[in-house]
Amino acid sequence: MGVERRRGPAGAAVAVALAAAMTAGLAACSGTGGDTAPRPPAATSPTDRGPSPFTGLPATPAPVIAVKIDNVRPARPHTGLGAAxxxxxxxxxxxxxxxxxxxxSKLPPAVGPVRSARESDLELLRQFGRPALAYSGEQAALRPLIDAAPLFPLTPSDAPGAFFRGEDRPAPHNLYARPARALDAAPDASTAKDIGFRFGAPPEGGTPVNAHTVRYPSARFTFxxxxxxxxxxxxxxxEPARTTDGGRTTARTVVVQDVDVRPSRFRDRGGSVTPYTDTVGSGTATVLRDGRSHEARWSRPSADAGTTFTTPSGDPLTFATGQVWIVLKAR
Known part of the structure; x- marks a missing residue:
């Protein structure tokens, strides 16, 4: 379920209960969905609820927090992903x-495992205004760029009460963030706004498809x-992706966005070059919804602008309401 922001002893009690629940969940991941309850309205009037610009579902206007999540095999199953x-x-x-x-629109009790940020995240997140970003750390040379970016960086050093280590797996794959507590450390984070997505009835045409696979050099996703x-x-x-708190990982709309991926000036500890994924510009995309595949064009004219998706004829390409996955793939 979603949670309100918590402080003090109550928050600590929630963390203890959560750690136990996560351990049990990792031992037996089952269920029929990854959704949590929506955020309570808090001080906002129920009449302010309207379609979320991110999902098209009813939601109370609320701040935006992004969490960088580990995705190597030892980091799975994930926690809190179904509420995104x-x-x-x-x-x-x-x-x-x-x-x-x-x-x-929803805040799960915990999200993770959390890992470090990359330079590409800074450009990607600018379309959200000034969101919060929860992550585990960064290279020393990257921190000045993060500090200069229009976001609220939240690491265990910046917001120690917002992170904890689970006992379900070894480090570094056991760091989790409490998003509600993290947002307490970023009270001025931007509220969700239009980033270019449109929701509605399925577009005409499309090709029936049972499954679609996206391949990376050392990873692959199948929908x-x-x-x-x-x-x-x-x-x-x-392998079927699951979460510790919601069962099978699913999506209502999947966008496979063809982008430029080039070497950055950063390297990891092993000397491997960090790729830079450029999400400003334009290109082709494949949009999966309602069992069909649709050809699309994407456009993001500047880092501060949202990303629009259109049909080959130039009409807005509508997404199904619900969670959207955007798979950034090298063209």
Whole structure:
């Protein structure tokens, strides 16, 4: 379930209970969905609820927090992923991937495992205004760029009460963030706003598809359509993806966005070059919704602008309401 922001002893009690629940969940990941309850309205009037610009579902206007999530095999299953409004897939060193999950309309008790930020995240997140970014750390040379970016950086050093180590797996794959507590450390984080997505009835045409696979140098994702669930089932590296707190990982809309991926000036500790994923510009995309594949064009004219998706004829390409996955793939 979603949670309100908590402080003091109550928050500590929640953390203890959560750690136990996570350990049990990792031992037996089952369930029928990854959703949590929406955020309570707090001081906002219920009449302010309207369609979320991220999912198209009813939501109370709320701040945005993104969490950088580990995605190597030892980091799975994930926690809190089903509550995200948006999930971005990004290429990192050695051809592996990490996830950037964006939350606003729902806040799970915990998200993770949390890992370090990359330079590409700074450009990607500018379309959200000034969001919070929860992550585990960064290279020393990258920190000045993060400090200069329009976001609120939140690491265990910046907000120690917002992170904890789980006992379910060894470090570094056991760091989790409490998003509600993290937002307490970023009270001025931007509220969810229009980033270019449109929701509505399916576009005309499209090609029926049962499954679609996206390959990276050292990782792959497969999205398989489920008529019964009316959503795409996510598999990672040939195995069904699950969460510790919600069962099978799913998506209502999947966007495979063709982007430029080039070497950056940064390297990891092993000497591998960090890729830079450029999300400003334009190009082609494949949009999966309702068991069909649609050709699309994407456009983001500047870092401060949102990303629009259109049909080949230039009409807005509407997404299905619910969680959206944006898979950033080298063209």
């Amino acid at each position: 409004d948006l999930v971005y897939v990004e290429q990192v060193e050695a051809g592996q991937t990490r996830l950037l999950a964006v939350y606003s 398989t359509w489920s008529d019964a669930g009316d959503r795409w089932l996510v598999s990672m590296d040939g």
